[in-house]
Amino acid sequence: MPKLAFALFALILLGGLWGIYRTPPAPIVGGELELAEITPAASGNSPHLVAIQPWMRTRDYRSAATLEHRLDAYLSEARDAGLLASGSIVVMPEHIGTWLVAADAPAASFSAGTTTGAMTHLILANPLPFAAAFLRSNEADRMAAAVFRMRGDRMARDYQRVFAHLAERNAITLVGGSIVLPEPQVRDGRLIAGNGPLYNVSAVFHADGSIDPALVRKVHPIPDEAGFTAAATVDNLPVFDTPSGRLGVLICADSWHPDVYAALREGGAGIIAVPAYLQPSGVWDQPWGGYTTGWPDDVDPAVMARHTEGDAWMSYSLADRLFSTDARWGATAFMRGALWNLGSDGANILVAGDTAWIAGQLDGASISALPLPASRP
Numbered sequence: 001m002p003k004l005a006f007a008l009f010a011l012i013l014l015g016g017l018w019g020i021y022r023t024p025p026a027p028i029v030g031g032e033l034e035l036a037e038i039t040p041a042a043s044g045n046s047p048h049l050v051a052i053q054p055w056m057r058t059r060d061y062r063s064a065a066t067l068e069h070r071l072d073a074y075l076s077e078a079r080d081a082g083l084l085a086s087g088s089i090v091v092m093p094e095h096i097g098t099w100l101v102a103a104d105a106p107a108a109s110f111s112a113g114t115t116t117g118a119m120t121h122l123i124l125a126n127p128l129p130f131a132a133a134f135l136r137s138n139e140a141d142r143m144a145a146a147v148f149r150m151r152g153d154r155m156a157r158d159y160q161r162v163f164a165h166l167a168e169r170n171a172i173t174l175v176g177g178s179i180v181l182p183e184p185q186v187r188d189g190r191l192i193a194g195n196g197p198l199y200n201v202s203a204v205f206h207a208d209g210s211i212d213p214a215l216v217r218k219v220h221p222i223p224d225e226a227g228f229t230a231a232a233t234v235d236n237l238p239v240f241d242t243p244s245g246r247l248g249v250l251i252c253a254d255s256w257h258p259d260v261y262a263a264l265r266e267g268g269a270g271i272i273a274v275p276a277y278l279q280p281s282g283v284w285d286q287p288w289g290g291y292t293t294g295w296p297d298d299v300d301p302a303v304m305a306r307h308t309e310g311d312a313w314m315s316y317s318l319a320d321r322l323f324s325t326d327a328r329w330g331a332t333a334f335m336r337g338a339l340w341n342l343g344s345d346g347a348n349i350l351v352a353g354d355t356a357w358i359a360g361q362l363d364g365a366s367i368s369a370l371p372l373p374a375s376r377p
Helices: 002-022 064-080 098-102 107-111 115-125 127-135 142-150 152-170 252-256 258-266 301-306 309-316 318-324
Strands: 035-038 048-053 055-057 089-091 173-175 179-182 185-187 190-192 198-202 239-242 245-249 271-276 329-334 336-338 349-352 355-358 365-371
Touching: 035 064, 048 064, 048 349, 064 152, 064 365, 089 271, 089 329, 098 115, 098 152, 098 179, 107 115, 115 127, 115 142, 127 142, 142 152, 142 179, 142 198, 152 173, 152 179, 152 190, 173 245, 252 271, 252 318, 258 318, 271 318, 309 318, 309 355, 318 329, 318 349, 318 355, 329 365, 349 365
Parallel strands: 035 365, 048 089, 048 329, 055 336, 089 173, 245 271, 271 329
Antiparallel strands: 048 365, 179 198, 185 190, 239 245, 329 349, 349 355
């Protein structure tokens, strides 16, 4: 009997310790926005195309609520600057939703020095769900795929909640950056994760907080994503109706390829938004490493030696390729900051008419904007 009592006590103790280990850290909200630059509003009450380049920290993903609070602070700055008039379109950066994979993870995930360490603690806190997801994953990077598949339902719910709130609160069209989800779809107004391949996707949220039923899937994943995300087809690239015109969305590397611009031109896009994420830190001024997603026929590989990374973004991405469409306005929004051991680089790029320019600050957060025509009735 004493042995049985001891065994029961040990099980209770271990269960309690495991429960403590699995407890997420207390949310931390607020803190310096690192906002280095904000574009002043055009005269009058014009709608704007706004690129938000936030400075993100690991702690901003402790919960969906902390992420919403952080992003709302940037939107408040844009609103106070007069940039969020009726008809404004706001672009968030690539992968701004992806790190919701860590929301409500154990405290150890947020004190880990690397993303690998953070995900290891997430796995240890959820061994059975991870094992089930691992058995259903056959991607090259099976571990990463299993983590995102395990968290897919929760991530889809949190992502929609955060960005729907932000869009409705500010009465804007919001391009919700991007998020990695398994076979996502919008059903009856709700974003849900499926059971198929993982995609890097972007959703557009309307001014009433509703999510558009059409999702943008990345067509040209970079090598770091290709191990666990699938490539979409250009045939399914949507164009969205907004109060300020037809909107096309291209996720980061897609903005370097002519096939996607042809699809947006066919869809009648007059405005193009590009959520982007660039690594590592300091790469913007370094020699360009060339396309990692396959060279398009209209770019000679010999030009690689003549460009920095920043030059290449201006020469072969939205800043130049928008002119191959009927679109007149475009914006690329980069994510900055330091998430675990991940660096970041880039600066917002704006295009209006036949002019393109770098609008953001490299070493901080930026809110960059250009005026759009008055909203349609």
